[in-house]
Amino acid sequence: MGLIDAAVSDAINAVLAWAEANKGNNLPALAASAAALVVAAVFWTWFSSASATTDATAPPMVKYSIPFLGNTIEYGIDPVKFMIKCQKIYGDTYTFLMLGRKMTVCLGADGNNFMFNVKIKDASAEGAYETLTVPVFGSEVVYDVPNPIFMEQKKFVKDSLSTAAFKAYVPIISGEVKGYLSSLFANVKGEQEIEIETFEAMSELTIRTASHCLMGKEIRDGFNTGKVTKLYHDLDAGFAPINVFFRWLPLPSYFARDNANREMTNFFKSIIKKRRANNTETLDVLNGLMKAEYKDGSRPSDDAISHLMIALLLGGQHTSSTTSSWMLFELARRPEVIADLLKEQSMVLTGKPDTPAHLLPELTLESLKQLTLMDCVMKETLRLHAPIHTIMRLVENDVRHKDFVIPKGHFICAAPQVSHLNETRFPKAERFDPVRHVGSDEGSGEWTINGVDIAQKSAKSLFLPFGAGRHRCIGEQFAFIQNKTIIALFIREFSHRLSVDAKTGKEVFPVPDYTSLIAVPKAPRNLMVKRRSVVA
Known part of the structure; x- marks a missing residue:
């Protein structure tokens, strides 16, 4: 076929x-x-x-009955389960059909290494994601430009995320977290318990903290108005899975997406114009991009700067809000881990193990880095709940992997969640066990460990929550700071537990929602939350 x-x-x-x-x-x-x-x-x-036709050098093909549709339905229902099932039948490398596209899956440490280090001329992220990202982010950035230009743009952002910036971000994030959580409990008396929609709450916190830190107060204040929030959601809707394959369809959501991009671009450009007129200096990424210069001496246009800001906001929002949500859900089942996290905060901040949570000092960048158990909780959450279940590249030239030749036109795919459930590497892989990461630098939020730039380290690993090599996520360190601050302050002020299904009487732990490109918790995804009692 x-x-x-x-x-x-x-x-x-x-x-x-x-x-x-x-x-x-x-x-x-x-x-x-x-x-x-x-x-x-x-x-x-x-x-x-x-x-x-059959090619003896091609990876084995997963069986399917309906041409064009192929294995789309089974993959779409639960991609992780589907890929693990196929791995048991066909091995670490195989091809399945999805909407007419040949998707060649490369699993295991060797598959990860191949995926993240394949030569750009042979397989490109641009080819895989251009139809999805360019309409949302805009032109002149990310996958709308040659890879060397995109690498320079990533460096612009990374250079803006300096130690001085991170030090300034921690109190900003803390203020946003306290303000938002206080608003949730504004009309709640004492230790009364309320039910919160966890993913919506974490999404709101992520937008507030990321926009304020990375983009500046002007953009953050814009989210207090309905207009900017509406534009954001119209752009966000452009990340529907179908858009990986179809750049444009004659549907209302596509018209709304395109209009939102135009209006958000103009919004950012107006802020750039005001900052230049007032000679405004800040520690946010927008300030860094306004000063950026390519190797050839040219500078990004105002359109490009605006589109990079859109990419920065949308690119990390879902992954961070998803991670913080899953962290809270996992911790709800492990109250003893919460107790250990509070003890860690007490030891780091006061030198004593039992300082009451409400008396703990403010967090700083230095103290956050010492919260190593919190690091382990985040890593373990990312292991069990990888936000991106499938990473793709378009094969531009026939390329060899192991004993197979993957033909031009195929998509090659890596599946972090499948690697993360490897029982040999992670004994009792289904169990949430943060202690398994103690003393390990793997999956660290630092770009330099023992003086070595780990951005260039080998991708031959079963645990790469932020990617590796030139494809490593530039927002990794910010994600650790953002999520650690949110969770640290949340557990100080509140205790929480899983909600209970009224019909069955059982606790509700959400399953992943694979209808999205990001494996967010599927509704119902509520937690029961109340203020901690204050001991005099």
């Missing part, structure tokens, strides 16, 4: 390219025409009798 699937995929892409080019025309006619062509192409494949 390979030639047929490719033909259908090409036909659909041609239809959608035409639709995007004519999106200003009559919408009903446009939608009807596009839908008719797509449906005709799919039905043509259904009734076609062409046979597939």
